[in-house]
Amino acid sequence: GIQVEQSPPDLILQEGANSTLRCNFSDSVNNLQWFHQNPWGQLINLFYIPSGTKQNGRLSATTVATERYSLLYISSSQTTDSGVYFCAVDPNSGYSTLTFGKGTMLLVSP
Amino acid sequence: DSGVTQTPKHLITATGQRVTLRCSPRSGDLSVYWYQQSLDQGLQFLIHYYNGEERAKGNILERFSAQQFPDLHSELNLSSLELGDSALYFCASSAGLGKETQYFGPGTRLLVL
Numbered sequence: 196g197i198q199v200e201q202s203p204p205d206l207i208l209q210e211g212a213n214s215t216l217r218c219n220f221s222d223s224v225n226n227l228q229w230f231h232q233n234p235w236g237q238l239i240n241l242f243y244i245p246s247g248t249k250q251n252g253r254l255s256a257t258t259v260a261t262e263r264y265s266l267l268y269i270s271s272s273q274t275t276d277s278g279v280y281f282c283a284v285d286p287n288s289g290y291s292t293l294t295f296g297k298g299t300m301l302l303v304s305p
Numbered sequence: 306d307s308g309v310t311q312t313p314k315h316l317i318t319a320t321g322q323r324v325t326l327r328c329s330p331r332s333g334d335l336s337v338y339w340y341q342q343s344l345d346q347g348l349q350f351l352i353h354y355y356n357g358e359e360r361a362k363g364n365i366l367e368r369f370s371a372q373q374f375p376d377l378h379s380e381l382n383l384s385s386l387e388l389g390d391s392a393l394y395f396c397a398s399s400a401g402l403g404k405e406t407q408y409f410g411p412g413t414r415l416l417v418l
Binding site: 225226228230236237238240243245281283285290291292293294295297298 | 307336338340347348349350353355360361363393395397399402404405406407408409411412414
């Protein structure tokens, strides 16, 4: 099946810093989503981005489908950004299922 | 709030027991997905239903089963529970069949003692 690798596995930032999270995938995809899992376990949709660039406030994402990677940018980080960030992809298999990476655990300290 | 609801939020039970997790998709969504998040396996896809019919199966154990009802809500049944079944179970929904956002519910946290 498709492989999804996220880096870095862990990241510690001071409040106000910027960061870039990366997601590499091993095959072409129909769907790519970024999620934030907060400390209470809730999975929050950040972006649906199988290709191109999107921005939402301090967050933006870019997917280069031909090179099989996606980047999530967090600017001016806040303590509430802490949690685990997951990339998930739906391969061109004909089935609508998401394969998740192992996530990047982000801790933003005040 | 994603619009996907799951009940119960927490469930504590004993080995060998059977439990049922319930999911109501977002209004108008025809697809329901179940995912399991455990410490050792991470987040993995279990099963997908579209408009009442099973569409895809992932790493779902034979002790687990699911269905989607005519009103589009779904239930995941877990039987002969083992300690290793302790996990966070998510339901997600989407409007149709792929190439679209899947919206996740808050999850049901299952603890098997």
